[in-house]
Every structure is written in C-alpha cells, then in structure tokens.
Amino acid sequence: PKTIKSLSKEVSSSTNHVQHVKGWIKSVRLLKNIAFIDLQDGTCTDALKVCIPIENSKETEYVRRLKTGQSVSITNAQCKMTPEREQSFELKISEPLKSISIIGNVTLDYPLQKKAHSLSFLRTQPTLKHRSSYLSSLMRFRSHLELSLFNFFQEHDFTKVSPPVLTSSDCEGAGELFKVQSSSRDNDSYFGKPTYLTVSTQLHLEIMAMALSRCYTLTPCFRAERSDTNRHLSEFWMLESEISFVDSVLELTRFVEEMLKNSIKSCYEQKNELLPIITPDNSLTREEILKRWESLLHKAWATISYTEAIGILKKQHAMVPFPNYEPKWGESLQTEHEKWLAGEHFESPVFVTDYPRDCKAFYMKANSEELPGNETVACFDLLVPEMGEIVGGSMREDNYDSLSREMARRKMNSSGELTWYLKLRSEGTIPHGGFGLGLERLASYLFGSHNIKDAIPFHRSASGSIE
Numbered sequence: 001p002k003t004i005k006s007l008s009k010e011v012s013s014s015t016n017h018v019q020h021v022k023g024w025i026k027s028v029r030l031l032k033n034i035a036f037i038d039l040q041d042g043t044c045t046d047a048l049k050v051c052i053p054i055e056n057s058k059e060t061e062y063v064r065r066l067k068t069g070q071s072v073s074i075t076n077a078q079c080k081m082t083p084e085r086e087q088s089f090e091l092k093i094s095e096p097l098k099s100i101s102i103i104g105n106v107t108l109d110y111p112l113q114k115k116a117h118s119l120s121f122l123r124t125q126p127t128l129k130h131r132s133s134y135l136s137s138l139m140r141f142r143s144h145l146e147l148s149l150f151n152f153f154q155e156h157d158f159t160k161v162s163p164p165v166l167t168s169s170d171c172e173g174a175g176e177l178f179k180v181q182s183s184s185r186d187n188d189s190y191f192g193k194p195t196y197l198t199v200s201t202q203l204h205l206e207i208m209a210m211a212l213s214r215c216y217t218l219t220p221c222f223r224a225e226r227s228d229t230n231r232h233l234s235e236f237w238m239l240e241s242e243i244s245f246v247d248s249v250l251e252l253t254r255f256v257e258e259m260l261k262n263s264i265k266s267c268y269e270q271k272n273e274l275l276p277i278i279t280p281d282n283s284l285t286r287e288e289i290l291k292r293w294e295s296l297l298h299k300a301w302a303t304i305s306y307t308e309a310i311g312i313l314k315k316q317h318a319m320v321p322f323p324n325y326e327p328k329w330g331e332s333l334q335t336e337h338e339k340w341l342a343g344e345h346f347e348s349p350v351f352v353t354d355y356p357r358d359c360k361a362f363y364m365k366a367n368s369e370e371l372p373g374n375e376t377v378a379c380f381d382l383l384v385p386e387m388g389e390i391v392g393g394s395m396r397e398d399n400y401d402s403l404s405r406e407m408a409r410r411k412m413n414s415s416g417e418l419t420w421y422l423k424l425r426s427e428g429t430i431p432h433g434g435f436g437l438g439l440e441r442l443a444s445y446l447f448g449s450h451n452i453k454d455a456i457p458f459h460r461s462a463s464g465s466i467e
C-alpha cells in the first residue's frame, strides 16, 4: 500500500493508476446514492477523501458498518482530480464490498468524533490523541524541527553523540534530581552507588568535545521540579551542544541565532506540509504561525546584558509593577520578567548575557575584573515572547584552579563525584562553550501551541498520569 502522503505527491504527475491505501477512518458520511470516507494515516496533514457510489441495499448495509476509528484497507481505487476543492484529488471506488475491508474494528464507545476535540480532552486519551489533526501535525512538526537542527550541526562539522542518562552528578546543582532505585528488594539503589537520571548531559558532552571538537546530542533530561506550569515537564528533550575553541559568548549567541533561523527557514519552506489545518482555542492560527515565523526570520535578535535587562525592568516596574516579583540585581529573572522583555519590550527573541555568578551553575566561566559582590559569568539565556527562556548556554570555566576554587566555594565535590570533570582541565584544556535548548519549548513556541505538554508525545509532570 501507499501512504497518503506519497499518493498526494504522485497524483499530480499521473492519475489513472489503480490505488491501494490503508489507514484509519476519520469520518464516514452516508447519503442516498453515495458515501464518503475521510481516511487518515498520519503521514500528512490532509485526510484522503474516498467516494463510494452506492447502488443497492447490500452496499448501503456494508457501508453502515464503517465507523470512525476503524482501520481499513482500500483497493482498486481510481484517482480523481478535484482542482476546484481544497484537496486537489480524491479516490473513487466502484464496488465497496470488494474494495473496502476492515482490518481492525472499534468498540461502540470509541471516543473520537469528527468534530475537533479540546486539547484538555485529548490529553486524557493517550492512545488516541495523536490521531487528532492538530496533535499529529504537531508531532510531524517536531520531527521536522529535529531533522533541520541535526542537518545544521552536520553542515558545521559536529558529531552527534549519545551521552548517558544515568549519572552520579547534578550538572545544574539545583538539587532537582530523580534518584534511580532497583526494584529488587535486597538492593535499593543502583548497585549500591548514588545514581540519578541526568538533568543535563553537558558535563559528559564536554569530555566528548575535548576529543571531537564539536558535538551535540538530543537526549531526554529529567527534573524533579514541583512547578507544574505550561512550560515545565519532568521529562523533556534537550538539544545540547559543546563547541571547542570558541572564545566568547557572542560566538555562541551568533551560532544559536543562525541555527534557529536555519530551522525556521526550513519550516517555512515546508509550510504547506507542516502547518496545522485547524487550530484549537488558545493556539495560534495558521496565518498567525506564518506571521510569527516571518517576523523571526526578518529581525536581527537583540542582545543585552543582564545588568541592562535589570535596568529596563526596573524602569518598567516603577511605572507598571510586575504582579509577583520586583526585578532586583543579583536575583534570577522570573518568567514574568522574561516574557515581558521579549514580548512587550523587544517584541522579538532577545539574548540576555552575563548573569550574576550566584544565579547560575558552577561550571560557567567568570568574567574577570569585577568587584566582589558584582561578579558575573560569561553566559546567555535566549528569551522569546510568551514562553520566556528556551536556550541557556555559557562559556565553561576551563582553568583548573578557578574551577576548583568555585567548586570549593559552593561546597561541591565533597565525595569526589566530580573529580573527573575537574581533571579535564589538566588534560589539554581549551576555551570552550555550549548551550542547551528545550525542544518542547522551541516546538511549542514555533507552532504557537500554548502548552509544552502537547509538544511531547507523552507528557510527564507532577500532576500528570503515567501510562
């Protein structure tokens, strides 16, 4: 059988082939002398219209057995061009009893209907939600996004690597780790060693970059955070990259901007295949998504320092106070600050660089020549409207003594679990940096969907169920 996608590509060149397709019935409409099936197979946005002329009561009865959700095989179908319709072709069969066979049936309580369902309903249907037009579009979009990012790395001499998910270290030092336990009774930890699911693969990527120069990965990361918001998951996919021999944050932000614009361009070129047909409440429409992509491509993204950002935020706070947090130098930017900066102030993505040292993780390279109490690190966050942070990155502290001092200041490595990482600084150390991008946040922002829970096939969060 052919996929519906391949059929739609083929049909523009030749028509009169006898076709064979398989898929799931999205809807059936039975009229007096004719019936229509909308058939979907998830390979493309459109459902395929199959026209069935009905000539006798036996055929009527047969078509009555067809139900939304059933899987069917359709043979001996003729392609018919319909240039006047939204979909430029449909299939026509002449003998329903011979041409349509049911592969798998559905029970009477099959919950999906022809109408568009709300996302909150679909989230309760883990086995079926991806058959909805919107969520299947989102999955295809995410897949395209991944490939476009991989292509960019490939073109820039990066090697894709596969760092471990099990680790003994807390890369971000935020204490948001899930601990791994054996389910057997006599051994309640991972072979007796404290072991966790990774929060970020960065530390291992740094090892790889010391050999391969440039590497990247797309890996699940896990964070035991309580915040159950529309931008937090406890299991999410992070695209992480380490680049050797870079000297400044500016080199990193330029790379990230180029990488993301390359992906957005690639989505734009495939817009007919990637954009959803119908979009639920709370999500951007097709036209709004396109506008978002265009505006992202046409603007140069701003870069400001954290200190400048605090200045701008303070000014705004004096006029219209932020509802929950007053911006203060030395404290992390809150989501409301991030969204306002990118959304209202810049109306564009913005790189914020050089945060105070104590707002950030231990591995970031310190900016020199700063007074005690005002120390910052060579880092950046990329903030986008409506979502806030989607990328975080930095230059890494590559000096053995400086890193060792910082780890001691933070009372880290007391049991030597990070000695291997420190040691890397005495094995031909080099200036290097990297970043991590939350794939669901990016996919969600570009697709205009409101909640990142829909940008991952099965979301894991504090309140969600685990099937």
Ligand code: 4AD
Pocket (backbone or CB within 6 Å): 171, 172, 199, 200, 201, 202, 223, 225, 231, 232, 233, 234, 236, 238, 240, 241, 389, 390, 391, 392, 393, 394, 434, 435, 436, 437, 438, 439, 440, 441
């Ligand atoms: O800013 P984060 O914590 O940075 C790191 O983990 C670095 N070690 C990455 C690196 O430099 N290699 O996380 C990076 C990105 C965030 O900007 C955000 O997009 C995403 O990961 N992220 C989450 N996405 C969904 N749910 C969560 N709970 C997330 N936490 C972080």
Ligand code: MG
Pocket (backbone or CB within 6 Å): 381, 389, 391, 392
């Ligand atoms: Mg961050």
